[in-house]
Amino acid sequence: MSHSRWKTLHERKLTEGLIEPEDAAEARREIRLSMALAKAVYDRRTELGLTQTELAARAGLTQAKISRIEGSDTVPTLPLLARLAKALDATLNIALNNDDTWVTFTAHRTHAA
DSSP states (O other): OOHHHHHHHHHHHHHTTOOOOHHHHHHHHHHHHHHHHHHHHHHHHHHTTOOHHHHHHHHTOOHHHHHHHHTTOOOOOHHHHHHHHHHTTEEEEEEEOSSOEEEEEEEOOOOOO
16 A cells, blocks of 8 residues: 555544554554664765765674664664764764654764864
8 A cells, every 4th residue: 555545544534533553553653763763874874975884894783784774674772773873973862752753863073183
């Protein structure tokens, strides 16, 4: 089912007073978080001009693992997130609210001598 068709059906259900089951809503929240992280990693990596292989080498991971993270196919552990942030020379920021999630990397500032 295409996203636009799903969105239309979802909106129709909401206007008809049908409520999404909590487990489905929770699954959608988890997917949104995974996708937000994937986008943040991709955006920072490309900002630095790195390939997946180069980022993997910096983080001590495999290119396949970076690909799975950027493809939202895996949810990294906290230690792995710390390694990614260090490899991306950035601070990882995650804000979790009921309906909104933000994941960003803030570049470390380098001080000129």
